[in-house]
Amino acid sequence: MATSSTAPRPGHTDPAIIRNFCIIAHIDHGKSTLADRMLQLTGVVDARAARAQYLDRMDIERERGITIKSQAVRMPWTVPSDNEQGAEPGAYVLNMIDTPGHVDFTYEVSRSLEACEAAVLLVDAAQGIEAQTLANLYLAMNADLHIIPVLNKIDLPSANPEKYAAELAGLIGCDPSEVLQTSAKTGLGVEALLNEIVKQTPAPVGDADAPPRALIFDSVYDTYRGVVTYVRVIDGKLSHRDRIKMMSTGAVHEMLEVGVISPEPVKGSEIGVGEVGYLITGVKDVRQSRVGDTVTSQHNGATEALGGYKHPNPMVYSGLYPIDGDDYPTLRDALERLQLNDAALTFEPETSGALGFGFRCGFLGLLHMEITRDRLEREFNLELISTAPNVVYEVQMEDGSVHTVTNPSEYPEGKIAEVREPVVKATILAPSDYIGTIMELCQLKRGQLQGMDYLSEDRVEMRYTLPMGEIVFDFFDQLKSRTKGYASLDYERSGDQVADLVKVDILLQGEPVDAFSAILHRDAAYSYGVMMAGKLKELIPRQQFEVPIQAAIGARVIARENIRAIRKDVLAKCYGGDISRKRKLLEKQKAGKKRMKNIGSVEVPPEAFVAALSNDGAGSSVDKGKK
Known part of the structure; x- marks a missing residue:
């Protein structure tokens, strides 16, 4: 039996024993439950402190059973000499990142992948591969991560591990016998999975003597300590009381605290090559810790930044107005505080003749919009009216001028030459019995079929180009009701097209x-x-x-x-x-x-x-x- 060991203090860890990995999966395939079992097996969380979905900290995450914010946690793990997986015996440090599964939070997944060397691809043994499974797999492959395929929920009566192991093996090009089988609920196979993670995940590579370079993959706002920045160190080391520089903005700060999350913050003296940890500088504005930015030291710092990634652009806009006009200043303060924890949220003041003063807010999708509104009403006791969601249009006039329209009230008067609307590439996975039903719905929503593949005898992947304006209305609900809940949807932005709007x-x-x-x-x-x-x-x-x-x-x-x-x-x-x-x-x-x-x-x-x-x-x- 493998046992846990006391976590080494930050700053004294050999990169050869570090393993950085994340868990990616479709919604409700058991990511957070698997993370719970790992926390218990490694001894990081004792039985008294344990609770279901330990890493889901927000009430709304726990109520809905979904993960909204990524969470990073450091776990010690000792591989015994008689393990069946063939992993090298010894004490290791595992840095695990639990990621969201919903399409609206893909940007959270992309952040997490940048800090890892491997990804555990988790698939429900009763449901098989779903649309978001594919989307997250392609993200991981583009980030050049090693993929560890795992079937979860094999204890369910409806589980069909042989069928879905073959499906998963065909997707990533391995043998079905290499697909691990676990039950996160009962803990079956989780110990073997940890040994496989040690065996298959490459150790982080970096130059310990080079000027420090660390990638920011997330930042959150803490009421008492200011902005907490999560980083993955690539080269060198970051030490307590160092003066650090953000390479994109040039801002210089003093590090007041440095350490790791295990799963609560553990203060240390420094973090070195390959380690995932946190920094606190006392800064109160999360925008000064931009995701994808490179942290280096002020003196003798690095000259070349790491390859970051783009800030997510809003896909859906909606107006938020307080029912009581006196709540407008409260709503403004609430949005500013929420933006500290959610860098993808954008807002600007707007006035409506009917609704009074409010804000035009940009979101990544309908679920993002709904959760933001829910949090505003719960955490700040606001009563809000939200206008119908709409996307960004480009209107070209006959005189050659171009108007960007995020709100129907901005739609220009006069002679219009053409209107361009955003389109998305949608992937729909469903049982083959529903092909005709899905085609009928997509044609009704002005979709164009781009291709269709059978993943197995009775499951099909359909690829469509659809106007985003149709997706943000009732498309998802209609898809679910017409396929009795069996279809799953994933989409990503792919340019725009001229339309008769x-x-x-x-x-x-x-x-x-x-x-x-x-x-x-x-x-x-x-x-x-x-x-x-x-x-x-x-x-x-x-x-x-x-x-x-x-x-x-x-x-x-x-x-x-x-x-x-x-x-x-x-x-x-x-x-x-x-x-x-x-x-x-x-x-x-x-x-x-x-x-x-x-x-x-x-x-x-x-x-x-x-x-x-x-x-x-x-x-x-x-x-x-x-x-």
């Missing part, structure tokens, strides 16, 4: 309400107009005068509903008498209604905005993290 305005008494405007394909404009007009007719209370609700493209009205006026019975006190008196009273009332219609304004209660925008075709992504 129009702006649909919703008019109340002839005045456009910017919160309800949308940019849509011409074919979908009529159904959106009818749907919104019908919905608002039910939600807006009746006024003293008749209110027309219209949906229009430019000056052309495409749908209309009327909210009838509240009428007082002016004839109630007329008992008999001349008909001309009654007519005179009715004419007087009619003239008053007409005058009110000209000068009156329509009051739209906040509840109507919440109800109209909450399910406005955006599709609920509540269970997107689960499946």
Whole structure:
């Protein structure tokens, strides 16, 4: 039996005994549970402190059963001399990084891969390879990592390890017997996996005598200590009280603390070649610790930076407005604090005639948007209205000018030459029984089939090019419902295309309400107009005068509903008498209604905005993290 040993203090570790690896998988295939078993087996977490999904620190992660933030942890492991895997006996240091699985958090996975030499590719033995499994595998291959294939959940009654081992072996080009089989829940096979990690993962390579160079792969904000920067040291060493320089910004800081995570922070004197650790400099702005930046020393530092990677660009935009206008400063402070822990979140102030002051926020996807809003409401006690999500369009006018549109209210007036919309490369994995259903859905969403491959007799991989604007509405929900939950989806941005897009305005008494405007394909404009007009007719209370609700493209009205006026019975006190008196009273009332219609304004209660925008075709992504 392999045993754990006391973790060596940071700063005294030979790179030859270090193994840096990450765990990558589709959502809900058991990454966090496997990490729990590893923490217990290596003795880093004792039985009293142990809890399910130990590395998922946020309440929202634990409730939804998904990982949002990557976590790095250092574990000691002793390989016995009689191990069946053929690993070299001795004491080793394992640096494990637990990564998210959802497509919205791919940027978190890409950060983690930069700090590793190997990746454990985890596949559910009951579900097989899913779309995000492939996406993360390709990320790991592009980062030139060694892949260790593992089947998890082999204890389930529905598990089919032989079938999916062959599928996995065919995907990465190994023998099915080389695919490890584990049950993270029971701990079966985890010990053998740790020995295999020691055996197969290359030791980190670097020059201990060279000027220090360390790659920043994550940074988080701590209320008490400021920004905590996670780094992987490539060359040299970083010592306590050194003055360090960030190579992209040139900013110089003093290191107040240096150490490793095991799984709580362990303070040390230095970290050397191949080690994964953390730095604290007392800086309060996370933007000064840019992901992908290189840390070196101020004096005799490195001249050549490490190859970082690009900052993620927002793919979906939505407006966030407080229901109570007095909460605007609180919302601004909340977004600034949230951005310290989430470098992919962007926001800028915007004003809506209907909703007042708020912020236009950029997200990586619908789940990212929903989790951000959820955290704002929970952690800062805010009540928010969010507008329908939309993507970034480029509008070229006939005079040659180009406008970037992130909000329907920015859509330019005048003669438009063409509109370009972003497109994505989507990968859909599903049982072959649903091929026709998926093709029908993708054609409805203006998708183009790029190719199709059978992974096995009954599982197929379909590749489509789809407009991103269609993906961010109800595509995911429709895909799940049409395939009874069996299909999985992954997508990535792949340029843009010209499309026949129009702006649909919703008019109340002839005045456009910017919160309800949308940019849509011409074919979908009529159904959106009818749907919104019908919905608002039910939600807006009746006024003293008749209110027309219209949906229009430019000056052309495409749908209309009327909210009838509240009428007082002016004839109630007329008992008999001349008909001309009654007519005179009715004419007087009619003239008053007409005058009110000209000068009156329509009051739209906040509840109507919440109800109209909450399910406005955006599709609920509540269970997107689960499946």
